[in-house]
Amino acid sequence: MSESTDKPGTTHFGFRDVPVADKQKLVGEVFSSVAGKYDLMNDAMSLGIHRVWKRYFVATAQVRRGDRVLDLAGGTGDIAALLKERVGEAGELVLGDINGEMLRVGRDRMTDRGNVRGFEYVQCNAESLPFPDASFDLVTIAFGLRNVTDKDAGLREMLRVLKPGGQARVLEFSEVTADWFKPIYDFHSFKVLPALGKLFAGDSGSYQYLAESIRKHPPQAELKAMMEAAGFVRCDYKNLSAGIVAIHTGYKA
Numbered sequence: 001m002s003e004s005t006d007k008p009g010t011t012h013f014g015f016r017d018v019p020v021a022d023k024q025k026l027v028g029e030v031f032s033s034v035a036g037k038y039d040l041m042n043d044a045m046s047l048g049i050h051r052v053w054k055r056y057f058v059a060t061a062q063v064r065r066g067d068r069v070l071d072l073a074g075g076t077g078d079i080a081a082l083l084k085e086r087v088g089e090a091g092e093l094v095l096g097d098i099n100g101e102m103l104r105v106g107r108d109r110m111t112d113r114g115n116v117r118g119f120e121y122v123q124c125n126a127e128s129l130p131f132p133d134a135s136f137d138l139v140t141i142a143f144g145l146r147n148v149t150d151k152d153a154g155l156r157e158m159l160r161v162l163k164p165g166g167q168a169r170v171l172e173f174s175e176v177t178a179d180w181f182k183p184i185y186d187f188h189s190f191k192v193l194p195a196l197g198k199l200f201a202g203d204s205g206s207y208q209y210l211a212e213s214i215r216k217h218p219p220q221a222e223l224k225a226m227m228e229a230a231g232f233v234r235c236d237y238k239n240l241s242a243g244i245v246a247i248h249t250g251y252k253a
């Protein structure tokens with residue numbers, strides 16, 4: 001199911017209700033617009049903290065040298081590059097993303113860093129993956145799930161392509177747990193973020209969407225329940241930075 005709204009046949013696009021069929025195209029426009037400035041903006045918006053979250057996400061993943069890993073909604077490749085260090089020469093990293101422009105920026109960045117061997121780039125929708133059952137040891141999705149229209153389908157697909165015993169990991173903005181911090185976070189999300197978007201990327205609307213989509217994303221306990229409903233076992237989550245982001249994990253039995 002896509003996120004339900006009060007109006008049948010619609011889903012959330014940030015704070016707007018849009019026809020379910022339109023969301024994917026609208027999300028696509030956002031990421032095509034921000035692709036060239038995506039990495040710069042991530043640093044500016046989070047004061048570089050996204051790098052710490054991503055490093056922790058990868059450092060605590062269940063992965064071994066030689067593993068085959070899928071990083072979904074992999075965008076410009078931050079997570080894939082870090083995971084490749086963990087799987088080593090013999091390992092394989094498949095970077096899947098629906099947006100060709102984000103993948104192109106990611107591939108160029110990897111090539112610039114000399115990261116060429118052991119990477120595969122696949123343009124695909126998380127809701128319907130072009131991979132056989134049980135083909136990956138680990139599946140990750142970072143800051144991607146909230147953009148997927150049908151999140152339950154995305155989670156079911158992650159489970160399907162995992163090998164038995166394999167781990168799925170979701171890194172996503174979540175619900176802030178410290179009350180005192182909420183007004184500061186709101187100010188940052190709805191005033192600073194769009195202003196930074198306008199200043200650095202000439203596009204405040206896309207960053208307004210990003211802020212809104214964070215608030216519409218299922219909070220920690222709800223996402224854990226969605227993972228359980230999709231069929232994952234031993235589901236759990238850990239908050240980072242007072243719940244600004246959370247890491248969810250689940251396993252294939």
Ligand SMILES: C[S@@+](CC[C@H](N)C(=O)[O-])C[C@H]1O[C@@H](n2cnc3c(N)ncnc32)[C@H](O)[C@@H]1O
Nearest residue numbers: 031073074075097098099102125126142144147
């Ligand atoms: C905020 S970026 C995250 C990129 C990267 N994972 C990171 O952490 O920097 C979200 C990415 O999700 C991708 N995306 C959105 N909807 C998707 C879908 N249905 N299937 C696959 N990728 C999707 C976008 O194209 C974009 O590259």
